Amino acid sequence: MTSIANSVRCETFSFREVARDGAARAGELQLTHGTVQTPIFMPVGTVGTVKAMRPDELASQVEAQIILGNTYHLYLRPGLDVVRAHGGLHKMMGWDRPILTDSGGYQVFSLKDLRKIREEGVEFQDHISGSYHLFTPEKVIEIQETLGSDIMMAFDECPPAGADEHYMRESMARTTRWEKRCLEARTRTDCALFGIGQGGTSEKLRREHLEELGPLPFEGMAIGGLSVGEETQAMYDTVEFTTPMMPDEKPKYLMGVGKPEDLVECIARGIDMFDCVIPTRNARNGQCFTSRGVVVVRNAVHKEDLRPLDPDCDCYTCRNFTRAYLRHLLKSGEMLGPQLCTLHNLRYFLTLVGQAREAIVEGRFEAFRKRFHELQAEGGSR
Amino acid sequence: MTSIANSVRCETFSFREVARDGAARAGELQLTHGTVQTPIFMPVGTVGTVKAMRPDELASQVEAQIILGNTYHLYLRPGLDVVRAHGGLHKMMGWDRPILTDSGGYQVFSLKDLRKIREEGVEFQDHISGSYHLFTPEKVIEIQETLGSDIMMAFDECPPAGADEHYMRESMARTTRWEKRCLEARTRTDCALFGIGQGGTSEKLRREHLEELGPLPFEGMAIGGLSVGEETQAMYDTVEFTTPMMPDEKPKYLMGVGKPEDLVECIARGIDMFDCVIPTRNARNGQCFTSRGVVVVRNAVHKEDLRPLDPDCDCYTCRNFTRAYLRHLLKSGEMLGPQLCTLHNLRYFLTLVGQAREAIVEGRFEAFRKRFHELQAEGGSR
Ligand SMILES: [Zn+2]
Ligand SMILES: [Zn+2]
Numbered sequence: 001m002t003s004i005a006n007s008v009r010c011e012t013f014s015f016r017e018v019a020r021d022g023a024a025r026a027g028e029l030q031l032t033h034g035t036v037q038t039p040i041f042m043p044v045g046t047v048g049t050v051k052a053m054r055p056d057e058l059a060s061q062v063e064a065q066i067i068l069g070n071t072y073h074l075y076l077r078p079g080l081d082v083v084r085a086h087g088g089l090h091k092m093m094g095w096d097r098p099i100l101t102d103s104g105g106y107q108v109f110s111l112k113d114l115r116k117i118r119e120e121g122v123e124f125q126d127h128i129s130g131s132y133h134l135f136t137p138e139k140v141i142e143i144q145e146t147l148g149s150d151i152m153m154a155f156d157e158c159p160p161a162g163a164d165e166h167y168m169r170e171s172m173a174r175t176t177r178w179e180k181r182c183l184e185a186r187t188r189t190d191c192a193l194f195g196i197g198q199g200g201t202s203e204k205l206r207r208e209h210l211e212e213l214g215p216l217p218f219e220g221m222a223i224g225g226l227s228v229g230e231e232t233q234a235m236y237d238t239v240e241f242t243t244p245m246m247p248d249e250k251p252k253y254l255m256g257v258g259k260p261e262d263l264v265e266c267i268a269r270g271i272d273m274f275d276c277v278i279p280t281r282n283a284r285n286g287q288c289f290t291s292r293g294v295v296v297v298r299n300a301v302h303k304e305d306l307r308p309l310d311p312d313c314d315c316y317t318c319r320n321f322t323r324a325y326l327r328h329l330l331k332s333g334e335m336l337g338p339q340l341c342t343l344h345n346l347r348y349f350l351t352l353v354g355q356a357r358e359a360i361v362e363g364r365f366e367a368f369r370k371r372f373h374e375l376q377a378e379g380g381s382r
Numbered sequence: 383m384t385s386i387a388n389s390v391r392c393e394t395f396s397f398r399e400v401a402r403d404g405a406a407r408a409g410e411l412q413l414t415h416g417t418v419q420t421p422i423f424m425p426v427g428t429v430g431t432v433k434a435m436r437p438d439e440l441a442s443q444v445e446a447q448i449i450l451g452n453t454y455h456l457y458l459r460p461g462l463d464v465v466r467a468h469g470g471l472h473k474m475m476g477w478d479r480p481i482l483t484d485s486g487g488y489q490v491f492s493l494k495d496l497r498k499i500r501e502e503g504v505e506f507q508d509h510i511s512g513s514y515h516l517f518t519p520e521k522v523i524e525i526q527e528t529l530g531s532d533i534m535m536a537f538d539e540c541p542p543a544g545a546d547e548h549y550m551r552e553s554m555a556r557t558t559r560w561e562k563r564c565l566e567a568r569t570r571t572d573c574a575l576f577g578i579g580q581g582g583t584s585e586k587l588r589r590e591h592l593e594e595l596g597p598l599p600f601e602g603m604a605i606g607g608l609s610v611g612e613e614t615q616a617m618y619d620t621v622e623f624t625t626p627m628m629p630d631e632k633p634k635y636l637m638g639v640g641k642p643e644d645l646v647e648c649i650a651r652g653i654d655m656f657d658c659v660i661p662t663r664n665a666r667n668g669q670c671f672t673s674r675g676v677v678v679v680r681n682a683v684h685k686e687d688l689r690p691l692d693p694d695c696d697c698y699t700c701r702n703f704t705r706a707y708l709r710h711l712l713k714s715g716e717m718l719g720p721q722l723c724t725l726h727n728l729r730y731f732l733t734l735v736g737q738a739r740e741a742i743v744e745g746r747f748e749a750f751r752k753r754f755h756e757l758q759a760e761g762g763s764r
Contacts, residue, residue: 047710047714047716048707048710048711049711049716049718051716051717051718052717052718052721053718054698054718054721054722055702056698056702077710077713077714078685078706078707078709078710078713078714081686082685082686082706082710085686085688085706086688086704086706086707092704092706092707093707094702094703094707303460303464304463304464304467306467306468316436316438320437320438320476321476322468322474324460324464324467324468324474325430325460325468325474325475325476327460328429328430328459328460328464329430329431331459331460332429332459332460334429334431334433335433335434335717335720335721336431336433336434336435336436338717339434339436339717339721340436
């Protein structure tokens with residue numbers, strides 16, 4: 001079934017499905033640094049910090065269970081020597097819960113004019129100093145093992161949007177070879193490794209790729225190459241026909257998604273794990289996600305608005321501050337504005353996936369989904 | 383003794399000296415929103431936020447007892463309507479401990495080309511929209527009462543550095559008339575009002591001004607016009623000859639000072655209260671104050687420095703993060719860098735004044751002062 005000679009597997013890893021409601025499912029993921037209840041959203045901590053958040057806020061107030069770190073960024077800054085000196089990424093950043101790291105592939109491929117793809121790997125010039133680097137499957141596993149990730153991601157190519165079928169097939173075949181090399185390269189028994197399936201929005205290509213990757217000894221499987229500019233409905237459709245092709249005994253991770261409605265709709269289609277910069281990035285511009293829809297807190301309508309961002313939210317921001325005050329902070333360029341909005345957005349995302357999980361466990365996911373959309377339609381700024 | 387017709391006084395205010403050691407003293411200040419142990423340092427919260435700090439961090443982790451707000455900035459942004467809608471500055475910013483506000487005079491006078499001094503007050507164009515405004519003594523009291531400050535400051539002119547004696551005397555006489563008008567204008571019995579003495583570094587002028595202001599029914603007295611560019615020793619000398627001219631039964635507040643050594647040296651000369659932007663502003667550039675002196679955390683020497691900022695500090699930053707990680711955050715432009723450095727700097731300042739107080743109460747202030755300077759001389763980056 002597999003042609004992988006290396007017998008190293010993650011010994012601390014396990015996953016079990018605890019409930020299913022339609023295609024939606026609730027699970028429990030055991031990782032080296034702790035347990036994760038799925039479906040889960042992972043805040044993004046690009047260079048070893050979830051922007052504007054103290055790790056203790058993230059743990060006790062956001063109740064994040066796992067965060068994501070970016071291999072490309074951490075490799076450049078602070079660099080592996082510094083991470084190694086600390087004994088790994090967890091210790092460096094003061095976060096003792098699980099961390100998933102991407103492979104760096106996505107960042108490297110987006111350096112359009114600065115990279116060259118070869119069978120061996122990708123040669124690129126970084127966006128900071130312009131120095132030359134070579135990322136190979138072996139190299140990105142070595143980096144992620146140095147970071148000490150609970151979950152490492154295999155090295156894949158994320159093909160450009162609109163690539164033709166010929167290019168897609170070549171790229172997917174190379175990605176398969178790269179991902180097998182990742183499996184061969186692993187040495188740590190406390191770092192899980194997830195594979196990534198590509199194939200754009202084509203059901204045929206998705207099936208072909210997952211038929212190759214599915215049997216390989218990855219601990220989990222991800223859908224790559226979505227949320228790269230396609231229509232939302234095309235993304236939902238792709239998720240819908242792809243999740244049944246993925247091994248049910250492994251977690252199913254949709255990379256780079258999304259907004260609250262995307263989370264609910266993709267949980268409905270069988271996704272267990274999400275990550276996205278939207279809640280953190282948008283918070284810094286004062287775009288807040290709430291149970292009643294988006295609140296653009298800088299808008300003049302909130303000038304003397306004494307309401308909290310979200311009447312249903314239990315976060316520090318919503319318990320203590322008005323929209324008027326948040327607006328003032330953002331307009332004055334005060335750091336506390338991004339801090340408080342980030343805290344709220346992340347807490348909202350984590351609350352949302354927690355509520356989805358509860359609904360699945362209690363067999364009322366469809367009612368939850370319907371109610372979610374009704375409340376969203378009310379509009380946050382009304 | 384006083385020619386003030388208005389009989390309104392602050393009924394919630396009291397101050398008592400609890401210990402004295404040389405010229406240094408420890409006191410207890412009762413204000414509407416709580417008790418303050420002196421000597422005290424007040425973090426600056428310019429527009430209704432101490433930059434990068436959550437109010438709950440400020441209370442429970444920095445252990446700030448009182449903070450300062452800027453009348454000029456709050457008047458412009460978010461404006462009094464917004465503050466009034468919240469029921470005052472405390473409620474708007476989620477801070478339930480005491481607040482002192484300045485009178486706006488200092489900011490207005492620093493708008494060199496945009497302001498015109500008249501007997502009535504100061505006309506100026508603000509630095510944001512360029513609109514015209516008039517600050518009079520009556521106006522700044524009205525603003526501060528709307529803010530709901532525990533301690534309001536009287537409207538004074540801070541004369542430019544190097545002003546001649548003729549100008550100084552004219553300015554001081556006008557300031558005296560303005561400060562009396564502040565006393566006449568007050569209406570709230572839960573807002574204390576402090577007077578401000580001017581006179582530069584001249585013992586004669588300081589005495590003249592305090593002989594006029596000392597008998598007036600202010601709840602406290604401040605030294606204005608220092609830390610505006612004079613030599614450090616001249617500042618210390620001025621404080622030394624000025625504090626004995628101030629009423630002992632009232633708190634003595636040195637405005638806009640300073641660095642840790644300035645705090646210790648001016649406590650030694652009888653000062654009870656301080657405020658300064660240095661710990662917060664410098665933190666954002668990675669200049670950290672520690673028991674061993676300044677640590678410039680961005681410096682290359684800290685690249686793989688696994689030590690905390692300050693081995694003697696109990697703050698979240700020092701308990702959890704290395705200098706190498708803080709350096710990485712600052713160099714990457716991550717908000718968490720300023721957040722963690724601000725937390726440390728403020729905690730250090732509050733720890734320092736707390737230790738000074740303890741030493742005064744225990745009659746060993748001179749030993750404390752000597753030990754402070756010895757440790758500072760070690761150098762933080764060694
Ligand atoms: Zn909230
Ligand atoms: Zn500290």
